[in-house]
Amino acid sequence: MAHYPLLMRDAYQDQLDELANVLAGMCDEVSEALAKATRSLLEVDLHLAEEVITDDIRVDELRDRAEEQAFALLALQAPVATDLRIVVSAIHGAGDIERMGDLALHIAKAARRRHPQPVLPPEVAPYFAEMGRVGCALARKAATVIRTRDLAKAAELEADDDAMDDLHRHMFTVLMDRNWTHGVGPAVDITLLARFYERYADHAVAVSRRIVYVVTGRMPGPLTV
């Protein structure tokens, strides 16, 4: 009998670890989705765009799983203190990461809508390549923060998000410039696309900030989502 509570505790710890694994796995999925969506934009690749659109369901399924696990933990284990914060932050995180998947999906849909025409004029393509690179790195780092609760890695996300904001602002400068020759249509597409990348980054940062809150008890900045 003496060992029984100990065994219970282990099963409980396993459940918490499994919840973190599902969330981190979601981050990996949406990082891959953004990488593919960005390539579909840059390389005008309809097949890749379709793949992102079809695969989004996997992220939604992982979210459902994370939420079921979070509910089971709350209902059956009634966690307290740090563990309770972990479960609540997982509920928030699952929502944020699912939204990141939706934003990658929106990018892929823009590529599909204009196909076989490219969405991006050549002079803005490099900025989107960079926004894609930064966005994917943010999602992968969020996965690391979820798995390891590494606060130094969490701080990196803040710097990456600043880089994304700079790129986002710069896109507007390009669009508003007198030398913009591509007219209103592409400008409207690019405005929304740049916004999708920027929001993707915001959600990754929100995920990471919630983990920092779990570890330190203090929220490192506003949850801008």
Next chain:
Amino acid sequence: MATDPLPTQLADLARLLSQMGTAAAAALQHATTALLDCRERLAQQVIAGDAAVDALRARVEEISTDALLFHAPVAGDLRTVVASIRAAGDLERMGDLALHVAQVAERGRTLPAEVRGDFAEMGRVAVAMARKAAEVAGSRNVVLATELNADDDAMDELHAHMFTVLMDPTWAHGVGTAVDLTLLARYYERFADHAVLVAREMVYAVTGEEPDTIRL
């Protein structure tokens, strides 16, 4: 200090969420007026007022966490607490989106005559949706929640129409205006999406089912 009993906490959560919805509706209504009538002072008031919505959200999270910690609710009560945490996030975001509209108004952007009617209508639909979401959150009126889906379809049509206007070859207001209007239309559309999500959360709390799977 002893924590409140669970029924008191659940009633507090419903009241706070309803307040958040009412505040978000008022913020977007004022932001839209500021945008249509170029009232920069009114826009500044909306921007300053957003902190109040953020504070309500923090309060919802506190009460929810206390409820989980001290009462370990199960079944419908657990769903209500979790739904409240999520809905508070959506309502806070609605406040942020109203703030974004106000920020555009504050910069003194004048709407071209041919889109004024569309933005007035997007404002009207979105504000009505926020008020309904507030009522659903306060009263758990699941039937009213289903109305929001029809409202959201109306918003999507308005949003799609804006792009037709902007992409039209006769568009005479330049790229800068088109960029601002693209984002503005997006803010209204997202505001409406979050109002739908709030109602869905409440339906889920009451019934334990996602709204898609229930026949009302």
